[in-house]
Amino acid sequence: MKKRSEVLYFTLRNKKLLIGSGIILIFLILALIGPSFTQYKPLDYASPRGAEPPSAKFWMGTTFFGQDVFSQFVNGLRATFVVGLLGGGLGTLVGMLIGFTAGYRGGIVDEILNAFTNIVLVIPTLAVLLIIAAYLQVRSLMMECLFIGLTAWPWAARAIRAQTFSLRTRDFVDLAKLSGMKPLRIIRDEIAPNMMSYLVLVFILQFGGAILTAATLDFIGLGPTNTISLGLMMQYAVLWGALPFGMWWWFVPPGLAITAIVGALYSMNVGLDEIFNPKLREI
Amino acid sequence: MRRYLIRKIVIYALTFFLAVTVDWLIPRFMPGDPIRNMLTRVSVASNATAIQMMYDYYARLFGLDLPLWQQYLNFWKALFQGDLGISTYLFPTPVVDVLKRAVPYDVFLLVPAILLGWYTGNKFGAFAARSKRLDNFVLPLSYILTATPYMWLGILLAWFFGIVLGIFPIAGAYSFSLRPTLSLTFALDLLHHWFLPFASIFIIEFGGWAIGMRNMIIYELEAEYSRYLNALGSPKSLVRKYAFNNAILPQITGLALKLGVIVAGALVTEVVFSYPGIGYLLLAAIQNQDYFLIQGCFLFIILGVLIANFVIDLVYLVVDPRTRRGMVGESA
DSSP states (O other): OHHHHHHHHHHHHOHHHHHHHHHHHHHHHHHHHGGGGOSSOTTSOOOTTSOOOOOSSSTTOBOTTOOBHHHHHHHHHHHHHHIIIIIHHHHHHHHHHHHHHHHHHOHHHHHHHHHHHHHHHHSOHHHHHHHHHHHOSSOOHHHHHHHHHHHHOHHHHHHHHHHHHHHTTSHHHHHHHHTTOOHHHIIIIIIHHHTHHHHHHHHHHHHHHHHHHHHHHHHTTOSOSSSOOHHHHHHHHHHTTTTTTTOHHHHHHHHHHHHHHHHHHHHHHHHHHHHHOGGGSOO | OHHHHHHHHHHHHHHHHHHHHHHHHHHHHSSSOHHHHHHHHHOOOOOHHHHHHHHHHHHHHHTTTSOHHHHHHHHHHHHHTTOOOBOSTTTTSBHHHHHHHHHHHHHHHHHHHHHHHHHHHHHHHHHHTTOHHHHHHHHHHHHHHHHSOHHHHHHHHIIIIIIISOOSOOSSSSOTTOOOOSSHHHHHHHHHHHHHHHHHHHHHHHHHHHHHHHHHHHHHHHSHHHHHHHHHTOOHHHHHHHHHHHHHHHHHHHHHHHHHHHHHHHHHHHHHTTOTTHHHHHHHHHHTTOHHHHHHHHHHHHHHHHHHHHHHHHHHHHHOHHHHTTSSTTTO
16 A cells, blocks of 8 residues: 555656646547537638638638648547557557567577567668558558557567566566466466556557657658548648748647657656656656 | 677568568559559540550559569569669659669768767767756757657748748759759758758757667666766766766667668658658659559668668677677677
8 A cells, every 4th residue: 555655646746747648638638629619620621711820710720722720630639649549559569469478488489579570670660651551542540550550569579578588587477387377367467567667658659659650651641541630731731832831820730739749758758767667766 | 799790681681571572562462453543543545445555564564464473583583683663753764763863862861960960969968967957958858859750840940941031942952043063052052952951850869869868877877887986986977988888889779770760750851841862752652653663762761771770780899899799699
């Protein structure tokens, strides 16, 4: 019980974690309820006059084509959270699967999985994603999550493997083995809980990484074909002269939101690291 | 050392093999018919027989009428002859020639941005670690910088310095009025156009390495050897020097691991600035459904990253004496 209150104490005192989760929460709420505050669909030609700066009617102005930037922004935020959650979640899961297996089994299984991890690690993820995306005529948000998750796992697998490696020779694991526990249960009940904090950190970083990868894919026009996204907003802004015409309201919000969300995730990561690892607490 | 090198080379060879195989597999096993898509996009002829003729021509070009294993062998053979097909978007230029024209710009942009960003970021991170005042200001800023999507920083810089202040050009590698020559005017113009894309990659890199180094130095300063040195009463600068030498090693490996992400970032930066490297080419290829060009870009990016990785491995051999004596061959 004492341990729990200590963690709580450091959690409530940790500014990095509080600020980070606060920012995430604000954007999450905006993504959830934002779309109901606008009567325009993201791709509707709402304003007949083309580009307009922010006003009472169009809170974030309109694009070159007269589309409502606010509507695009909040709907893009939704896509961003979906990609982070599902893409990052899948990346973490695959990383855990491979990391735990390689680290726990060792030997030849480890050799093969490790070689495979190293290979996927050196291939530039984006290059693979773009060649897959380029050949698909219709792409959905779910597909994007799937691709990102299936290419983002290598470093997570490596990190988890290393941790598992150091844990599997501990006494309590030996004890579990002696008592006849199945490997899967040992990993689930003995090893995973001991690196729970670590897994949380991996997920947060995967979450942020997935968002950045999605933004890159969307920006070069290989994102989902049927939804708006923050990366796509930036691509349209660049291609349709938002820069020379000074339509800052078109390209500032999407990038700012990505930066804020990913930055907040990193901040949470450091904050949690400090809570879990007393050595790092501010002295 | 031999073992370390052989291990690395085997991994890279396997990676390249896998990448080429993926490059071959995807167009053939994706749902949909790439040739049909290409033809409908181009929509050269509305006449059915003309379309069928074009279709047969492209099918032969892809070699789609042969058995699969033969297609695969032919693919490798063509690759070794430097034949990546013909660009449909810049018809009839071979893809290799299109790429050759773009690569110098990539090298010119990426090599200085990555190396300088890495070097200065590490130096600065080491300097900022455990210095309270600097840390409080630098740390949040660095976190914001690494969280920034490359294209957004590019867009912001282009907007502010190119449009609002109007002191830098925002598109192209040189002015339209100039022809590439070996003159001072042209060189200056080239640099003028190079600066903003360079700066946007450099700044993000700088932030990332600075944080990494700062955290690493803090770990090292907590390590036993640092405490021991402190207890002996050695000067702070000496302890920091040792900490830096130890902390720089993971940063070198980190550079190898992050290379793919950096290259991806550079690609979108080129798109923002219409800088005529591979990234800009790629966007054009995607928009024009030029599959050969997309595949060529893919191979070039992978090859570039693999070569850079190998160079980093060689550097690592020089910097870390333990690898040379085969003591930590496993870790990498």
